[in-house]
């Protein structure tokens with residue numbers, strides 16, 4: 001099976017990923033991943049929305065599994081097989097903010113223990129890193145802000161790559177508030 005990154009928003013897909021999708025006979029993906037891949041899916045290709053993520057391990061060898069952003073950033077790359085990278089939300093956020101990825105520490109909070117993620121983020125920021133925090137819709141930016149020095153900068157990066165992209169930069173003292181469920185947070189001295 002091939003795990004193909006479709007980018008975190010429209011037109012954030014590599015030529016290699018687009019070609020793999022165009023060659024595919026069977027494609028599996030989430031609603032959002034299928035939407036992003038739609039321009040490259042040929043007529044006649046079987047397209048399945050993933051209903052049960054447990055079953056993905058037993059897919060046929062020629063199946064293409066779509067993963068939003070980059071499969072190796074909290075995506076479906078763990079399934080094994082060939083992985084074709086995509087442009088991740090982390091790359092887009094750091095590009096928009098003009099911060100070098102060399103300074104980045106990734107903290108995954110998506111579907112995980114938020115309190116533990118906040119502790120990890122706070123530690124990384126204290127070491128001088130700029131944290132890219134992979135959030136989920138329930139993640140509390142004020143709770144993260146409360147764990148950081150008041151002058152520390154926090155950016156909420158929403159719907160990256162989409163027409164309604166929104167990036168708001170504030171501080172831990174006055175943290176920005178996400179307005180939608182698809183957002184990531186960048187925190188540190190940047």
Ligand SMILES: C[S@@+](CC[C@H](N)C(=O)[O-])C[C@H]1O[C@@H](n2cnc3c(N)ncnc32)[C@H](O)[C@@H]1O
Pocket residue numbers: 008009067068069070071072073074075087088089090110133134135136137157158159160161162181182183184185
């Ligand atoms: C399961 S993770 C997948 C990340 C993906 N593999 C990537 O490379 O961007 C989903 C989380 O990534 C972040 N994310 C993904 N796409 C995003 C986008 N277009 N704008 C903002 N955040 C995004 C959000 O924190 C979202 O809840």
